[in-house]
Amino acid sequence: MHNIMSDNIVEIDNLSFGFKGRLLHKGINMVFPRGKVVAIMGGSGSGKTTLLRLIGGQLKPNIGEVRVDGEVVHKQSIDGLYQLRRKMGMLFQFGALFTDLSVFENVAFPIREHTNLPESMVRDFVMLKLNAVGLRGAQSLMPTELSGGMARRVALARAVALDPQIIMYDEPFAGLDPISMGVVCNLIRSLNDALGATTIVVTHDVHETFSFVDYVYFVSGGVVVAEGTPDELRKSDMPFVHQFVHGEADGPVPFHYPAPDYKKEMLRGHDA
Amino acid sequence: MLKGLPKALAGLGNRTIEGIWRIGAGARLFFYIWFYLLESFKRPRLIVREIYATGVLSLLIIVVSAFFVGMVLGLQGYNTLQKYGSSEAIGVLVALSLVRELGPVVTALLFAGRAGTAITAEIGLMKATEQLSAMEMMAVSPVARVIAPRFWAGFISMPILAALFSMVGVLGGYFVAVPIIGVDAGAFWSQMQASVDFRDDIVNGIIKSLVFGVVCTLIALFEGYDAPPTAEGVSRATTRTVVNSSLAVLGLDFILTAFMIGA
Numbered sequence: 001m002h003n004i005m006s007d008n009i010v011e012i013d014n015l016s017f018g019f020k021g022r023l024l025h026k027g028i029n030m031v032f033p034r035g036k037v038v039a040i041m042g043g044s045g046s047g048k049t050t051l052l053r054l055i056g057g058q059l060k061p062n063i064g065e066v067r068v069d070g071e072v073v074h075k076q077s078i079d080g081l082y083q084l085r086r087k088m089g090m091l092f093q094f095g096a097l098f099t100d101l102s103v104f105e106n107v108a109f110p111i112r113e114h115t116n117l118p119e120s121m122v123r124d125f126v127m128l129k130l131n132a133v134g135l136r137g138a139q140s141l142m143p144t145e146l147s148g149g150m151a152r153r154v155a156l157a158r159a160v161a162l163d164p165q166i167i168m169y170d171e172p173f174a175g176l177d178p179i180s181m182g183v184v185c186n187l188i189r190s191l192n193d194a195l196g197a198t199t200i201v202v203t204h205d206v207h208e209t210f211s212f213v214d215y216v217y218f219v220s221g222g223v224v225v226a227e228g229t230p231d232e233l234r235k236s237d238m239p240f241v242h243q244f245v246h247g248e249a250d251g252p253v254p255f256h257y258p259a260p261d262y263k264k265e266m267l268r269g270h271d272a
Numbered sequence: 273m274l275k276g277l278p279k280a281l282a283g284l285g286n287r288t289i290e291g292i293w294r295i296g297a298g299a300r301l302f303f304y305i306w307f308y309l310l311e312s313f314k315r316p317r318l319i320v321r322e323i324y325a326t327g328v329l330s331l332l333i334i335v336v337s338a339f340f341v342g343m344v345l346g347l348q349g350y351n352t353l354q355k356y357g358s359s360e361a362i363g364v365l366v367a368l369s370l371v372r373e374l375g376p377v378v379t380a381l382l383f384a385g386r387a388g389t390a391i392t393a394e395i396g397l398m399k400a401t402e403q404l405s406a407m408e409m410m411a412v413s414p415v416a417r418v419i420a421p422r423f424w425a426g427f428i429s430m431p432i433l434a435a436l437f438s439m440v441g442v443l444g445g446y447f448v449a450v451p452i453i454g455v456d457a458g459a460f461w462s463q464m465q466a467s468v469d470f471r472d473d474i475v476n477g478i479i480k481s482l483v484f485g486v487v488c489t490l491i492a493l494f495e496g497y498d499a500p501p502t503a504e505g506v507s508r509a510t511t512r513t514v515v516n517s518s519l520a521v522l523g524l525d526f527i528l529t530a531f532m533i534g535a
């Protein structure tokens with residue numbers, strides 16, 4: 001049915017998903033071409049993290065499907081799923097470092113689990129990755145001894161430890177100072193190009209993101225509301241894009257989680 | 273009054289379904305642990321580390337409790353036996369109570385409180401901080417890497433701890449009976465040696481502690497793995513570990529004893 005040697009390594013096809021009846025995604029279509037860096041942007045709570053989990057096969061779609069390298073993710077057996085995941089690296093929104101392992105061992109973890117390399121080579125690989133995120137000197141610290149931004153950079157090093165073909169970053173810039181932010185932008189771009197990988201970046205950060213990605217999807221209300229290259233989007237006068245680029249609370253992207261009318265709710269307390 | 277009835281019935285039904293679901297989910301976890309048997313023993317280092325965390329770190333509480341339990345048995349036993357003029361049988365009484373019952377049961381209860389809660393809290397927190405999700409995304413099964421090594425560590429530690437409990441308990445009984453009360457040391461040991469049967473007493477005690485090891489460790493692992501990923505969820509799961517392990521151990525002890533005495 002689908003073309004195995006497709007140019008898109010990840011394809012999301014008419015995907016709908018919801019937790020406990022409340023539909024979060026209502027028919028999402030996205031493609032992620034090989035070798036590109038693609039951003040998914042959208043308001044807080046719009047389901048971006050959930051979308052990454054669907055790509056990784058940790059959640060099953062209600063309708064539609066996600067294909068990775070031509071294979072439908074939710075139809076895989078456990079073994080098949082683990083085979084697919086070995087092609088992926090993911091940076092979790094909150095780092096998710098293993099708290100009982102040191103920084104070095106955290107980055108070494110996927111290497112030790114999936115290869116039989118001698119200790120000296122494991123060491124070289126880990127040092128290479130830690131050096132790239134500027135934390136070679138922190139190798140013997142425990143995760144609790146790191147700041148939030150440092151933990152995130154270690155998690156980034158761990159996500160790319162095995163040089164995956166698909167790299168997913170959930171909010172890589174949260175909690176970084178402007179210098180680290182620039183470094184991480186460059187790192188994401190250069191890792192992608194050096195490995196010939198495909199990168200999916202979930203983020204809020206319009207200006208940083210537009211500076212280095214190839215393509216952007218805007219998600220709101222469970223659907224893709226706008227998409228295009230950064231240049232196209234900057235010129236666009238679509239209200240969604242305009243609101244996002246200029247950081248306005250009023251506009252088509254809702255800032256509030258669905259709720260009853262604010263005024264009515266405040267008044268209700270006084271009537272009682 | 274009748275109006276509340278349907279609600280109460282529905283609540284009861286819900287809780288029953290929930291209970292059965294949890295037993296099923298626990299059994300499934302048990303199955304997965306066996307499924308990953310080979311993979312877990314390929315990494316013996318992990319199991320050794322967990323034996324240290326569950327077994328070795330429980331040693332102190334086990335040894336101290338055992339000594340006190342043994343001393344109390346010595347006192348109570350002597351108090352009763354001397355009325356019948358058979359205070360030399362104190363060694364037998366202490367040894368049999370420990371090997372058959374108190375060794376496996378009290379060890380399991382202490383294990384649930386010391387090691388079980390630690391396991392539940394650790395796994396619950398790993399889940400709450402997405403460490404288990406991260407592992408899954410790295411194509412590493414948390415059951416193989418986190419759950420199974422802890423299970424085998426508990427399985428191996430429990431019988432050893434129970435045997436140690438019985439040994440130290442006998443010493444505690446000896447300490448009270450011989451040096452303090454003045455029972456003849458030769459009678460204490462020789463009667464014990466003559467009356468404690470290997471098959472009926474010691475093997476049965478080991479079987480009990482193996483069963484308790486499986487049950488306590490599995491409950492602790494399951495509660496942690498199943499805990500809602502919040503601080504409150506983890507704290508409740510930890511409480512449930514102690515309550516459910518204790519009930520399971522005491523209930524199973526009755527059933528196992530009935531079989532062993534009947535057989």
Ligand SMILES: Nc1ncnc2c1ncn2[C@@H]1O[C@H](COP(=O)(O)OP(=O)(O)OP(=O)(O)O)[C@@H](O)[C@H]1O
Pocket residue numbers: 019024042043044045046047048049050051093
């Ligand atoms: N495990 C869960 N069970 C039930 N609802 C959930 C669960 N995880 C997320 N949600 C809901 O799904 C919605 C989207 O969550 P998600 O984490 O995907 O948002 P996000 O776009 O990543 O937001 P942010 O930018 O704040 O990280 C939220 O409204 C949240 O309430």
Ligand SMILES: [Mg+2]
Pocket residue numbers: 048049050093170
């Ligand atoms: Mg998110």
